[in-house]
Amino acid sequence: MTHAHEVYDGRAVYIYAYDIAYEINLEQVGFLLSKPLQEYAIGPSKRNPKYYFFYRPKFCRLSDEKCLLYGQPVILYWDVKVFSVGAISIEVSLPFVGVSLHELVGYHDPIFDDKMSLEMKVQKQAEMILAELRSMCVNPVDAIGQSEAYTVFCLNRLSDNRKAEGWLKDNKRAVAALLVEEDDPELLSDQEASETVGRYASYYDKDVVVVDWDAAVVIDEGESLEDILHIMELANVQLAELAAYDRILDESLQNAYRDLSRRQGRVSGKRIRGRLREIRVDMTRITDELTNITKFFGDWYLAKVYEHLFDRFHLSQWHHVVSEKLRVLGDFYGLLQQERNNLWMMILEATIVLLFILDLLLLLWGH
Secondary structure (H helix, E strand, O other): OOOOOOOEEEEEEEEEEEEOOOEEOHHHOOEEOOEEOEEOOOOOOOOOOOOOOOOOOEEEEOOOEEEEEOOEEEEEEEEEEEEOOOEEEEEEEEEEEEEOHHHHHHHOOOEOOOOOEHHHHHHHHHHHHHHHHHHHEEOOOOOOOOOEEEEEEEEOOOOOOOOHHHHHHHOHHHHHHHHHOOOOHHHOOHHHHHHHOOOEEOOOOOOEEEEOOOEEEEEOOHHHHHHHHHHHHHHHHHHHHHHHHHHHHHHHHHHHHHHHHHOOOHHHHHHHHHHHHHHHHHHHHHHHHHHOOOOOOOOOHHHHHHHHHHHHOOHHHHHHHHHHHHHHHHHHHHHHHHHHHHHHHHHHHHHHHHHHHHHHHHHHHHO
């Protein structure tokens, strides 16, 4: 049975991932916006592996920010993670008390009383972070670009004896409407509601994680909730980086085609080959590092959560697109290399012929 007027305590967590550089030297990063950076690690629990196989970014907590939202004072809690693959992830937490699932729909992208949206605030923070990290970056971007954003509605564990999976079944439409930003849950079809909440994971009776393509609902608390949020951050960073690599490869291929059509002589061809070789090596290495920021072994709970995110974000398709463009780039480089080899073969054959003619002339001259 759906509890239409039921209210919840918890927090909305907004995760923004930005690609800011080709690579970030984490060893040189000790402070960020005057706050100390430390290595981030997930906590040990029954649901996680005994030994830590996960990628460890650097983490810091920025100063809290007091704001007015719908006339009520709220506090924004800011966390930042820095990844060596050239990405940063900004996590903003907005606590709420006594809010219904319907009211939470308005929390997807809140606009504060100062007329600034959360995205604008995060963009401003990201620009300051880029300015501070620029000297530690390899090939930093000129300016902060589009982010990959993900919203997580974290509800405190149910106070009564209800099981989380039972709660999800009873509130399927309301949860689906929250995830897809639909004001009226009754407008959703049964198929859409079932599809939206269909990918969920639960370990204990009191916890559940429901993931969709740009938002999630989590009932959990404490350290285990932080681990789940970290996994969501990793998947979001992967999506942001894959999208950035896709843009780089598109631009590289277009430049290569244009340069090849305009090139004059062998020197330009050599320059194009050198550039393609460099891009291939860089993209292959970075893609491998990006894949390795999440290493799962066995049937762990966090691995299940990540698997649902991997599917919702279509990361396999993104990996396929990037790999295919790397293959095209490799074929293009191979054609240019073959062209170069053919040129040298022609030069070699012409040299042999000339030497033969010279030898013949010397022989005739001797007689």
